[in-house]
Amino acid sequence: MQSQSPTMCPPGVPPVAGEVTVWIVMGVSGSGKSTVGQALAEALTLPFCEGDSLHPAANIAKMAAGHPLTDADRWPWLDLIGDWIRTRLRQGEGGVVSCSALRRVYRDRLRQAGARVRFVYLDIPRQVLQQRLQARHHFMPASLLDSQLQTLEPPTADEAPVVVRGDLDLLATVELALRQIRDGA
Numbered sequence: 001m002q003s004q005s006p007t008m009c010p011p012g013v014p015p016v017a018g019e020v021t022v023w024i025v026m027g028v029s030g031s032g033k034s035t036v037g038q039a040l041a042e043a044l045t046l047p048f049c050e051g052d053s054l055h056p057a058a059n060i061a062k063m064a065a066g067h068p069l070t071d072a073d074r075w076p077w078l079d080l081i082g083d084w085i086r087t088r089l090r091q092g093e094g095g096v097v098s099c100s101a102l103r104r105v106y107r108d109r110l111r112q113a114g115a116r117v118r119f120v121y122l123d124i125p126r127q128v129l130q131q132r133l134q135a136r137h138h139f140m141p142a143s144l145l146d147s148q149l150q151t152l153e154p155p156t157a158d159e160a161p162v163v164v165r166g167d168l169d170l171l172a173t174v175e176l177a178l179r180q181i182r183d184g185a
């Protein structure tokens with residue numbers, strides 16, 4: 001997603017009874033974080049934050065110019081996402097946010113925002129990612145896919161991720177995530 005408007009991360013809506021988890025939809029570029037995250041938020045009747053809208057402008061410019069972000073580029077952005085999560089949880093409310101969260105240390109940083117932070121990992125085959133990135137018009141060039149995959153440290157079992165694997169359509173992806181969330185969250 002391209003907008004940097006903070007209104008894409010609404011600060012709050014009335015709490016939904018019993019739902020106090022913030023779900024982070026993670027994965028490499030093109031995995032469907034924005035699309036699936038938005039749909040999942042609607043299904044759970046939770047507010048959605050487009051994580052890309054919190055990137056500093058310099059990060060967007062860097063990616064658009066074909067350069068991968070470094071850890072140093074990502075920390076301030078991750079902390080803004082952490083702030084959004086913290087606000088949601090402090091208000092006793094849940095939410096859904098899209099964030100690549102490629103490395104374990106990034107996820108550990110995001111988990112510092114509160115006990116009820118969980119990840120939904122979209123594990124999509126490389127060939128599908130490539131096709132999706134080439135088909136869309138977006139600041140993130142397909143040429144950065146290799147660096148995204150090299151940086152990726154998939155979540156491990158101890159992180160208790162919800163994992164949706166494979167080339168499923170949007171509806172099937174959301175249904176699979178929802179089933180796992182409702183069975184085990």
Ligand SMILES: Nc1ncnc2c1ncn2[C@@H]1O[C@H](COP(=O)(O)OP(=O)(O)OP(=O)(O)O)[C@@H](O)[C@H]1O
Binds near residue numbers: 030098136171
């Ligand atoms: N389950 C799906 N099936 C088919 N196409 C999908 C699916 N999910 C997303 N897409 C399409 O793939 C493209 C990438 O999706 P999206 O922008 O949601 O990914 P992303 O992970 O947020 O990417 P980025 O991090 O680069 O912004 C979009 O064109 C979207 O319409």
Ligand SMILES: O=C(O)[C@H](O)[C@@H](O)[C@H](O)[C@H](O)CO
Binds near residue numbers: 001052069100102
């Ligand atoms: O950690 C990263 O490298 C970035 O967050 C990327 O994942 C982009 O945000 C996204 O792919 C562009 O939409």
